[in-house]
Amino acid sequence: MVTNDPLHLSVDCVVFGYNDTGLKVLLINQKETKEDHSSQPMSQLPGDLILLDEGLEEAAERVLFELTQLRGVYLKQFQTFGDPDRVKDLKDRSWLRSVRTQPEQRVVTVGYFGLVSLHEFNPKPASFAGSVQWVDLQKVGPLAFDHNEILSGAMDALQSQLESQHISFELLPKKFTLSQLQGLYEVVLEKKFDKRNFRKNVKKMNHVIPLDEKQQGVMHKPAQLFSFNRDEIES
Amino acid sequence: MVTNDPLHLSVDCVVFGYNDTGLKVLLINQKETKEDHSSQPMSQLPGDLILLDEGLEEAAERVLFELTQLRGVYLKQFQTFGDPDRVKDLKDRSWLRSVRTQPEQRVVTVGYFGLVSLHEFNPKPASFAGSVQWVDLQKVGPLAFDHNEILSGAMDALQSQLESQHISFELLPKKFTLSQLQGLYEVVLEKKFDKRNFRKNVKKMNHVIPLDEKQQGVMHKPAQLFSFNRDEIES
DNA sequence: TTTATAAGTGTAGGATATACACTTAGTTTG
DNA sequence: CAAACTAAGTGTATATCCTACACTTATAAA
Numbered sequence: 001m002v003t004n005d006p007l008h009l010s011v012d013c014v015v016f017g018y019n020d021t022g023l024k025v026l027l028i029n030q031k032e033t034k035e036d037h038s039s040q041p042m043s044q045l046p047g048d049l050i051l052l053d054e055g056l057e058e059a060a061e062r063v064l065f066e067l068t069q070l071r072g073v074y075l076k077q078f079q080t081f082g083d084p085d086r087v088k089d090l091k092d093r094s095w096l097r098s099v100r101t102q103p104e105q106r107v108v109t110v111g112y113f114g115l116v117s118l119h120e121f122n123p124k125p126a127s128f129a130g131s132v133q134w135v136d137l138q139k140v141g142p143l144a145f146d147h148n149e150i151l152s153g154a155m156d157a158l159q160s161q162l163e164s165q166h167i168s169f170e171l172l173p174k175k176f177t178l179s180q181l182q183g184l185y186e187v188v189l190e191k192k193f194d195k196r197n198f199r200k201n202v203k204k205m206n207h208v209i210p211l212d213e214k215q216q217g218v219m220h221k222p223a224q225l226f227s228f229n230r231d232e233i234e235s
Numbered sequence: 236m237v238t239n240d241p242l243h244l245s246v247d248c249v250v251f252g253y254n255d256t257g258l259k260v261l262l263i264n265q266k267e268t269k270e271d272h273s274s275q276p277m278s279q280l281p282g283d284l285i286l287l288d289e290g291l292e293e294a295a296e297r298v299l300f301e302l303t304q305l306r307g308v309y310l311k312q313f314q315t316f317g318d319p320d321r322v323k324d325l326k327d328r329s330w331l332r333s334v335r336t337q338p339e340q341r342v343v344t345v346g347y348f349g350l351v352s353l354h355e356f357n358p359k360p361a362s363f364a365g366s367v368q369w370v371d372l373q374k375v376g377p378l379a380f381d382h383n384e385i386l387s388g389a390m391d392a393l394q395s396q397l398e399s400q401h402i403s404f405e406l407l408p409k410k411f412t413l414s415q416l417q418g419l420y421e422v423v424l425e426k427k428f429d430k431r432n433f434r435k436n437v438k439k440m441n442h443v444i445p446l447d448e449k450q451q452g453v454m455h456k457p458a459q460l461f462s463f464n465r466d467e468i469e470s
Numbered sequence: 471t472t473t474a475t476a477a478g479t480g481t482a483g484g485a486t487a488t489a490c491a492c493t494t495a496g497t498t499t500g
Numbered sequence: 501c502a503a504a505c506t507a508a509g510t511g512t513a514t515a516t517c518c519t520a521c522a523c524t525t526a527t528a529a530a
Contacts, residue, residue: 006243006244006284006287007244007285007287008241009241009242009244009317009343049241050242050317052241052242052319052341053319053341054319055317055318055319056315056317056343077314077315079312080291080312080315080345082244082285082290082291082345083290084287084288084289084290106287106288108244108291108345110315110317110343177477178477178478179476179477194519194520194521195477195478195479196478196479196480196520196521197518197519197520199478199479200518214526215477215527216527217527217528218475218476218477218527218528219474219475219476219527219528219529220474220475220476220477220526220527220528221475221476221477221478221525221526221527222476222477222526222527223476223477223478224477224478412508413508413509414507414508429488429489429490430508430509430510431489431490431509431510431511432487432488432489434509434510435487436487449495450496450508452497453496453497453506453507453508454496454497454498454505454506454507455495455496455497455505455506455507455508456494456495456496456497456506456507456508456509457495457496457507457508458507458508458509459508459509
């Protein structure tokens with residue numbers, strides 16, 4: 001029987017990292033290919049073809065680990081991108097020829113966004129040295145393929161889910177201050193909040209619980225620490 | 236070169252139809268297969284494999300038309316389902332063997348939900364007689380594959396988007412009464428609204444515009460008719 | 471001890487959400 | 501043609517929520 005190879009399926013991960021310096025996204029620097037020294041190497045989102053026997057989220061976890069050594073990241077599917085020409089741009093073809101056995105094949109990709117706290121133990125994707133980097137969201141330039149569009153879709157999803165889905169704690173350290181929480185909301189939702197009103201609202205969320213512990217080593221009044229209670233979600 | 240046929244991609248459409256008798260979903264009755272007369276034929280969502288050179292939404296439109304003769308339906312992608320075993324259930328295999336050239340192949344499907352008004356010109360998918368039917372949402376039984384799960388995902392998407400995305404008019408006739416609009420909200424969001432408060436809120440939406448026209452032929456005070464202004468959306 | 475820094479706190483006014491019942495316009499029936 | 505039936509249409513008072521706004525406090529550094 002003639003097997004027609006209809007199309008390929010991949011996952012792409014838009015991993016957001018947050019710390020007090022802002023919101024970042026995890027990008028991979030393409031290695032320069034032998035055949036094309038003219039164009040400077042581009043950045044892209046971590047992503048790859050899925051295997052025949054793995055689920056989509058499983059594929060996203062595997063690909064993210066293989067490319068960045070990150071593990072245990074909160075991941076959520078947000079959109080699937082299937083324009084027939086999404087990988088056909090000239091700038092992308094030579095890179096594809098260097099890594100794919102069937103570089104001309106159409107690829108549909110399932111987008112996942114991921115959330116990581118960059119506060120604690122600095123999860124720098126170390127093993128790949130310069131090839132992986134956290135890039136400030138403001139400073140993201142043109143990416144390979146349709147990855148700017150995918151990034152923008154992920155940002156929309158993050159914005160619309162931050163409040164309703166109680167996912168903010170994925171971007172914060174286990175113990176955090178209310179100023180950190182407010183800063184996160186301000187960066188993600190791109191608007192300022194009034195400190196007192198913000199704190200009034202947080203008091204109503206009974207999954208944000210105050211700890212008997214204070215910030216240390218800051219040259220101002222130390223803030224009380226809080227943590228999230230995953231069980232207490234809803235209500 | 237050995238072409239490995241990695242997997243197939245399909246679209247499935249969850250088309251919601253609304254009229255004064257409630258919210259329905261469009262289902263297809265599988266034809267009984269020659270090899271298996273024991274199990275009664277099941278219902279399923281309209282869906283099929285996508286073609287090599289078409290976009291995802293384009294595929295959803297084509298498949299929906301081919302299977303139900305419906306055209307020009309509002310369609311929106313909501314989720315992609317990729318469990319490796321999602322088409323491997325025993326009940327589904329004989330049907331797949333009767334319609335697919337590679338029935339054992341893994342299939343990932345992109346889910347679209349669609350919205351149709353069942354008020355005007357009764358868009359009964361006539362050409363396929365008994366094989367296509369509008370089923371009351373309450374009365375949907377077990378469907379083929381993971382289609383109950385897909386339906387439930389579509390319902391979640393519809394609920395969460397009805398208010399924020401101004402899509403209710405896709406489910407209503409061009410000219411509608413405020414009671415119809417309220418009935419729609421009540422059925423989709425599964426809760427009751429106060430008539431006066433509901434109308435106060437509608438007055439604030441400046442994309443709902445009153446017409447100089449009344450209901451006719453009803454045995455009570457005729458209601459004023461309204462229509463949606465697609466341009467006026469936002470604000 | 472002074473200074474610098476961000477943490478932490480309350481209130482008043484405006485806007486919004488909720489709860490609630492009677493009158494009206496048209497159709498049907500006797 | 502009068503009475504009965506039905507769903508449409510309408511306003512207000514109360515409670516709740518949102519918004520705007522400025523000073524005091526705890527710690528580290530100088």
